[in-house]
Amino acid sequence: MNFTSLPGLPLLRNFYIDNFKSLVDFSLPEDLGQLTCLIGLNGSGKSTLLQAFDFLGHLAIGRIDEWLRRREWQNSDLTSRFLKKQVIHFRLGFEFPQSGTVEWTGDFNVTQLRCTRETIRVGDKKDKVVLGLLRNESFATNARGESVEIPFSSLTFHGSVLSLLNTKGTHPAICDLKEFASHLRSLDMLSPHLMHKRAKDADDVGYGGERLSAYLHGLPKEEKVRLLTTLQGFYGQVQDWHTTTLQAGWKDLRLREAYPDAYGSSLVTMAHQLNDGMLRVLAILAQTGSGQPLSTSGKGQHYRCSLFDEIENGINPAIVEKLISHLLAAPQQIIITTHSPMILNYLPDEVACRAVVLCYRTREGKIRTRRFFELDEPKRKLQLLGPGEVFVDTDLAEAAAEAERQQGLQP
């Protein structure tokens, strides 16, 4: 499976953000593919980057206050401690099957918790503005190409202006962007401790997996069957899983496992007794899905981008290969971080060349990124070794120094 075998997949291609926590004037390498795998030393901004994605995803939904509360963050935690700026600037480039190249830019004010300037542009030259929140004027273009003004004074919203826009009848690029952005999900705190909990309602598994049971409960029947089959491919002993509604709407997750030799029958395990690795795999599989529409109104799970921090945590080496094949075949964009050479070793070379991105800090403390296998040393070693072996054989501080030298040589 490679990038080109997934035609028509909506993709986030370019990513720029300024003043989000430690990410100052920060961009990812251009032209991201279906899989991006971030590597780098501790403190090189990998988890922060995942949080930035999650933040942007929540802009499109609104309710930024609630998102901050869930993460136990204050408004001031959102910006860089080294700058005195109130505004987070972002610019994201997308490639959508129908609406083509789409760019979403905005200035998010951390005091007002909303974008005070925002545009959506389309076309290769990004010269056609189809949504604008500019100088206290706002408008959106409808499907016939006519501009409809929205009085700024009447706008009360959190996050992006997209959060209050009914996209029905608007330009296809606005619909595509809202659908994709509102499904950007980062599971950067996927923790067994949180996953063991019961949950109420959910349209995702939660950044810590805390809504896993409720999310599973709400899946359509066919999706539940498909998820069981996929899980059985990882853990042959799993016979079934089911969720039940408890008092006050809490959802409880149980798994039935077969150990015929030991018990003569099957064993029902409650979520809080399940092993951590299996819970994490279940959360990852549930989040990445099978590509079928979740609802008739939505565009389906391929209009999603899911992010997982330190994907290998708690997962048995025997499972890693299956997990990587699953992620590469997932009908959606995936961004992961890893410290594990094994994860990299299961990537085909041509995928690794494009997917593996080194995050590093410059001597001034700025966080920068570079495609790892575009660096001379790793590129040379990849001719002889697997991607994971090159990772083991490379001093990441030296790789960062090489990346900076190359950067300096660029015009």
Ligand SMILES: Nc1ncnc2c1ncn2[C@@H]1O[C@H](COP(=O)(O)OP(=O)(O)O)[C@@H](O)[C@H]1O
């Ligand atoms: N608001 C902020 N301003 C500047 N730096 C920050 C802010 N919040 C966190 N940091 C720093 O950014 C770094 C983030 O590292 P992190 O994203 O956790 O790296 P990794 O996941 O690669 O180990 C940490 O060194 C942290 O101290």
Ligand SMILES: [Mg+2]
């Ligand atoms: Mg981290």
